[in-house]
């Protein structure tokens with residue numbers, strides 16, 4: 001990558017800012033010659049690697065990781081009517097092997113229910129086989145006809161974490177939905193990304209599901225991004241794919257299922273929520289480089305400064321930090337620009353004055369400067385980074401809170417959705433939803449809201465005056 005010194009668009013020109021930061025911060029290269037497919041730069045992949053390492057640790061608490069085939073025979077794919085309806089316009093089909101036409105066309109998995117559940121039917125015989133909780137992290141393919149966008153709406157979803165659980169009863173499956181939401185909240189807390197949880201309206205639920213609960217964040221342009229979903233499948237798929245178990249009385253019962261997914265939209269959220277006019281701002285938890293050391297070379301003490309910088313690098317590396325010593329022959333300012341663009345959380349400056357005073361200067365990505373004793377510098381950096389992470393969480397929460405407005409009239413709601421999310425009272429009817437969506441030019445995102453930034457209440461439906469409860473209305477990605 002040639003050293004770019006151009007200026008990033010301001011973040012309040014979000015669409016331009018987002019497109020440029022993907023290449024300036026070396027996240028994704030959008031020049032791949034297939035629409036909706038993009039290439040991870042190593043730095044971007046490093047962010048994904050750390051984020052998905054956190055996700056794996058959370059999932060591995062009580063799920064097992066596995067991997068199912070990519071190709072799904074049409075015979076299996078076409079079994080669940082609602083599921084098909086929801087995906088038939090999005091599925092890629094493989095019809096040939098070499099020059100031979102395949103006798104059964106094969107779908108590229110858009111999601112893996114129809115690959116996994118025929119196997120679940122073979123595996124599950126008795127209630128002692130339950131609960132079964134598996135997940136995989138794979139690529140999936142959806143022929144998206146809406147505007148594709150790197151990390152946000154891809155045709156090849158490269159980082160699709162999908163969990164598929166099987167339970168003896170509806171109640172156990174419903175409890176698993178809550179466990180999944182807890183895992184997603186923990187995951188996004190680690191990424192310092194604030195979320196709003198809500199139940200999608202029936203017409204927006206996952207094809208074949210009883211209900212869908214979604215995890216949304218609010219992007220800098222006020223539009224919401226769905227960054228995770230949890231689906232209660234009931235016994236719809238178990239009846240279609242014959243997933244039954246023998247209960248304690250020897251009776252055959254249909255199983256109850258859930259599935260829940262996260263994709264690289266999680267990375268889009270980290271980039272978008274935390275970034276600023278100078279580039280990426282990465283939470284330490286997901287930063288491929290946590291600390292960059294910049295030696296301040298002054299005249300004849302060059303060797304001494306470089307030695308001191310090298311010793312610091314060694315000490316941070318031994319303490320387990322992802323640390324980089326930037327000893328390139330460049331002005332310090334050009335180095336600051338380079339690492340700020342890439343979101344490195346902490347810069348350590350060391351020059352002759354610091355050597356004489358036996359200190360180092362620590363500067364966080366958001367500009368907080370601290371002088372640290374050279375002795376105990378590792379502990380010093382740990383606490384600076386911990387404080388930095390908390391600051392990111394707080395700033396992101398405040399930014400989200402500022403984009404949520406409780407509104408009592410359609411006009412107020414129409415104004416609020418220009419810059420964020422409107423909270424309105426809705427009776428739950430599709431008829432009123434359509435009235436609200438038409439009047440506000442945005443979508444009913446969900447009800448049964450769970451967010452410590454929103455006090456839910458009952459009240460007259462904003463469209464018909466009937467009994468309503470709090471619901472979210474927003475423009476969405």
Ligand SMILES: Nc1ncnc2c1ncn2[C@@H]1O[C@H](COS(=O)(=O)NC(=O)[C@@H](N)CS)[C@@H](O)[C@H]1O
Pocket residue numbers: 110111112113142144151152153154155157161162163206226227228229231259260261262263264265
């Ligand atoms: N085209 C896409 N590009 C990037 N992420 C996507 C795309 N489509 C969906 N996602 C993300 O993937 C998550 C799961 O997708 S989903 O359709 O809602 N749910 C499923 O596929 C279920 N099988 C649970 S794994 C969504 O919440 C959304 O965050």
Ligand SMILES: [Zn+2]
Pocket residue numbers: 426427428429432461462463464465466
């Ligand atoms: Zn109503």
